[in-house]
Amino acid sequence: MPENRDIKTESPTKTKIRKVASTLFSQYGYKGTSVRKIAAEVGIRESALYNHFKNKEEIFLDIAQEIFSSPFHFSHDEIQELALRGKPFLQKFTMHYKMLTFDKSSESMFRLLMIELMQNQELREQFMSQFHDANIKVLSEGFFVMMQNNLIRSSDPMMIAYEFISTLFYIRLQVTVLKFDTKPVNHLTTQFEKHVDFFWESIKV
């Protein structure tokens, strides 16, 4: 737990290492980033770097834990309340997802996740539990409430949740891929809203 990462007590150098390494890892991946390059960009020698971190892997793990630090905070009560209103529930969830997609920091962490997804079993498992299961849980709870209240057609809530989240993920991946090459993503900015509209029309009674 990062209680020890007290921004006040931590040395500025360590903070800078984290920042530099984060940028490099999220661009070139673990193997593509050398300790040499991190040190050079920080402005110190490699040996000095080892005063702050045990080794390269420790730096990576320190950064990697940030990938899943922005979970979806929807309380049970919040879900119940929003779901009773139907579409606003989907809108709120989607706006949160969209925000993460375009947030600089979340964006680079998502890129890192995609880069290392097939190289790191731990990340794959966290991807499944944090990116998939967690979202499915929140969404299916909402859809369940909507069904109970006859707002949407009756079906399997988890299946509907799966259908809903998959498009959000796909948009996010596309945005990430395009932005990596600094290509325009204007055409995708409204895609999230379009998805909600289309989906709501599909399921409402």
Next chain:
Amino acid sequence: MPENRDIKTESPTKTKIRKVASTLFSQYGYKGTSVRKIAAEVGIRESALYNHFKNKEEIFLDIAQEIFSSPFHFSHDEIQELALRGKPFLQKFTMHYKMLTFDKSSESMFRLLMIELMQNQELREQFMSQFHDANIKVLSEGFFVMMQNNLIRSSDPMMIAYEFISTLFYIRLQVTVLKFDTKPVNHLTTQFEKHVDFFWESIKV
């Protein structure tokens, strides 16, 4: 163009190099696979390997071109005919997609694509054009026909195509991730069909 890759005239060693390298690259990625290891697994020295390929990158590119060698073959006429029947069009397209998802060779090429997606601009661009645009084109053509014939509710065909393909992609990614750790994917085998059913109910008039 691989006219020169005549299976008859090509040396068995070169064929074996391709096979071994393909397996390694699709497991460990470009950086994670060394020429040493390829040579060792083939059963020759590294130096001998350079008699068949100019360098490591040439081996990779040779293999990488296979990633996009299984495009969707839907002729204009075929689309027209199937789309006139509505749901069968979606079923046919989806079954093709499902087949690729579970085909051993396509599976490992898809994994390679995911591994290198964020490391290789060329692959990103091909991903966009071959995996995304090509699918959107076929699907939106089909949806357009369905709208003209009043089989589905009127809307933007490309937007509907986007919605449809995103779920297929998401299922494929999940299958790939799970299989990488030899985890069960039974629960996902019927997901494709469920998606078609749900989607058709969503758009049919």
Next chain:
DNA sequence: GTCTATATTTGGATAGAC
């Protein structure tokens, strides 16, 4: 076409002075 030998570079990591 394959081998041995070797050149060269890059990368992770440590020892010890300041």
Next chain:
DNA sequence: GTCTATCCAAATATAGAC
């Protein structure tokens, strides 16, 4: 905490004999 110096391993690639 940072530096210089150094070590060691791994990786790409080439030369030249067989």
